[in-house]
Amino acid sequence: MRKINKTLALMMTLGAIVGVAIVLATQWTMHKTSSTEFCLSCHTMQAPYEEYTGSVHFQNQKGIRAECADCHIPQSGMDYLVTKLVASKDIYHQFISKKIDTPEKYEEHRLEMAQTVWAQLKANDSATCRSCHSMDAMDLEAQSADARKMHEMGINEQQTCIDCHKGVAHFPPEIKMDDSALTALEAQAASVPASAKEVYVVRNASLGDLGTIYPATQMKVLSSAGASREVEIRGSQMQGTEQIIYYAAGQRLVLASLSEKGQQAVKPLSDWQADDYGNQWRDVALQGTWNAPALADREPMWDYARKLDNVYCAGCHAPIPASHFTLNAWPSVAKGMGARTNISDSELDILSRYFQYNAKDMKK
Known part of the structure; x- marks a missing residue:
């Protein structure tokens, strides 16, 4: 009986030693x-x-x-x-x-x-x-x-x-959005019927020889003939920079940049009025001929912008709501962040405009 007890005790001791050795070896391996x-x-x-x-x-x-x-x-x-x-x-x-x-x-x-x-x-x-x-x-x-x-x-x-904080120690992966979303957006713009009462620009395009109109700008359709539309854009001009039509007084969201002929074609809708900073603004309208495709509303473009946000912005941080910054602050924020990615200039312009049109101080 004593011999069995001694054998059992020896086995238990050896087992304990082996167990401790395995634990220590495991900890050492885990640490190394x-x-x-x-x-x-x-x-x-x-x-x-x-x-x-x-x-x-x-x-x-x-x-x-x-x-x-x-x-x-x-x-x-x-x-x-x-x-x-x-x-x-x-x-x-x-x-x-x-x-x-x-x-x-x-x-x-x-x-x-x-x-x-x-x-x-x-x-x-x-x-x-x-x-x-x-x-x-x-x-x-x-x-x-x-x-x-x-x-x-x-x-x-x-x-x-x-x-x-996804890119704090290592370079974030290079993410590139394929062209299918933009192709679908342009196809949708091309299918908008001539009977649409208002249309929205998809890409930078000329309004005849009057100037360039930028993405998401609203144009009221006055008449149409085939693929050609007579349209009107309304916005605001600031004294000293009459070559630009902004969204509204004090809101530096660019709708159009005008040629010399375009500046002459602008119709004032109000007298010059000073803002809180002493800048003079007036409401204006510009009419011209539009021959490029255009959307019937902005929502398809905003869907595209949200995809851009998810691909290029969310690769480094959580999406920031458009209402987080003011309309005037968004362009510099978007440009600074965009420089850290491989987003194209045209994609960044659409994304910036999405943020601006949905900013916390947007006057609609």
């Missing part, structure tokens, strides 16, 4: 495979590493560095285990499937991989971000006006960090 050095053992990680070294998470005035694991691996719990398990697929695709084993293949799949990380962070409420950053600890008053406004909006709308 979470290090930045381990990540860099795959040569395809060199490109994202170089991007990271150029970010504020690598070098900053406070001397605080976030390593790979600090951003990509939650510190504890099931999120930690799930993340480690999911991460094993990267090793599989590097060495076995060869899906990302070259820089070219890596770039080809950059969007897919980024979306996976974004989805993880969205699901766990940006757990790794919050291990260093806390909304409760933020001094919003010490932030810039724009940062304070965005963080207040994030708090009110219960957004998480990754909703807005």
Whole structure:
């Protein structure tokens, strides 16, 4: 009996030792495979590493560095285990499937991989971000006006960090919208019947020799003959810049830019009146011949603009409501953000106009 007890005790002791050894080995392995050095053992990680070294998470005035694991691996719990398990697929695709084993293949799949990380962070409420950053600890008053406004909006709308901070350490994927949406928009414009009472410009086009009319500008149809329409545009001119027709006094949404002949053809609808800043404005009308396709309303163009917003803007941050900024503020905001993407000038113009026409101070 004593011999059996001794054997059982020995087996239990050995089991405990083996168990502890396995736990320690597992912890050591988990720790080592979470290090930045381990990540860099795959040569395809060199490109994202170089991007990271150029970010504020690598070098900053406070001397605080976030390593790979600090951003990509939650510190504890099931999120930690799930993340480690999911991460094993990267090793599989590097060495076995060869899906990302070259820089070219890596770039080809950059969007897919980024979306996976974004989805993880969205699901766990940006757990790794919050291990260093806390909304409760933020001094919003010490932030810039724009940062304070965005963080207040994030708090009110219960957004998480990754909703807005998708490109903080690595270059965002190059996203390009295909031409099918624009082609469909132009086809819809071409099918608008001649009986339409008002039409809206799709692309920059000439109003005869009077000037250029810009996307989303409303034109009242006076008469039509075949594909040709006699139209009227109404807006406002500011004294000193009579070559431009704006949406309304004080609202610098450009409807048309006029030639010399166009300026002479403008019909004043009111006397000059000063705005709050001393600028003189008057309401005007311009009539001319329109030969290009045009939409029967703006909504199809706004659908297209929302797609542009989702492709180019939401790739880095959560969509910002058009009502977040004023009509006059939107062009500079959109231009500044657009410069960080590969959006074309014509696409950016339509997107900017969508924001302006739906801005918080838009007079309709």
